[in-house]
Amino acid sequence: MMPHANRSSGRLSTSLASLLTDLSAVVGATNVLTKPSQQQSYTQGAIASITDAVAAVVIPDSLVALWRVINLCAAADVIIIAQAANTGLTGGSTPYGEYDRAVVVISMQRLGGVHLLNDAAELVALPAASLQQLESQLAPLGREPHSVLGSSCVGASVIGGICNSSGGMLVQRGPAYTEMSLFAKRNAMGEFELINHLGIDLGADPEEMLRNLQTGTLDLLQKS
Numbered sequence: 128m129m130p131h132a133n134r135s136s137g138r139l140s141t142s143l144a145s146l147l148t149d150l151s152a153v154v155g156a157t158n159v160l161t162k163p164s165q166q167q168s169y170t171q172g173a174i175a176s177i178t179d180a181v182a183a184v185v186i187p188d189s190l191v192a193l194w195r196v197i198n199l200c201a202a203a204d205v206i207i208i209a210q211a212a213n214t215g216l217t218g219g220s221t222p223y224g225e226y227d228r229a230v231v232v233i234s235m236q237r238l239g240g241v242h243l244l245n246d247a248a249e250l251v252a253l254p255a256a257s258l259q260q261l262e263s264q265l266a267p268l269g270r271e272p273h274s275v276l277g278s279s280c281v282g283a284s285v286i287g288g289i290c291n292s293s294g295g296m297l298v299q300r301g302p303a304y305t306e307m308s309l310f311a312k313r314n315a316m317g318e319f320e321l322i323n324h325l326g327i328d329l330g331a332d333p334e335e336m337l338r339n340l341q342t343g344t345l346d347l348l349q350k351s
């Protein structure tokens with residue numbers, strides 16, 4: 128068992144305590160959940176979570192805050208579990224088992240939103256954009272998303288559906304796929320780099336890029 132992550136000891140290492148302080152400065156103390164009673168809905172899904180290594184559940188409300196959070200976690204060398212809606216049945220977005228370091232679960236439930244492009248032929252989905260959001264935006268245009276929701280998919284994310292090849296209990300199946308993406312990549316120095324493969328000029332600075340992406344000012348930018 129990891130001494131720095133063991134809840135029964137009631138003690139956090141200096142570095143972990145410093146990380147929690149820094150995370151609170153970015154997202155607010157109320158969005159850094161450290162008590163098991165606060166964390167339960169984020170750390171337990173369809174498959175029960177069996178670990179005491181979760182130091183915190185962090186809930187950013189913007190892509191810039193998310194970027195700052197992952198960089199703080201990288202500097203502290205903690206394990207990150209990224210979580211969109213936690214609707215999956217595999218346990219892939221919740222902690223399970225033993226870890227060699229403390230774990231930070233980053234919940235992206237507040238980072239929803241869909242930006243339609245090219246007369247809704249394409250779209251940019253933010254991390255927690257849901258199929259319900261996409262369906263409601265496409266309905267007035269006479270279009271349907273790649274997945275038509277069943278009762279088991281309520282709240283499911285667009286990105287999760289794409290990763291599962293538009294899977295789930297579908298009424299209709301479309302040829303949905305991820306053509307381009309913007310993602311964070313951890314380099315050999317242990318630092319995150321923001322990689323823009325969207326084919327859209329979002330700017331040069333990571334925080335500028337993420338602000339443009341979240342606000343949907345894509346029509347003011349040039350698609351390459």
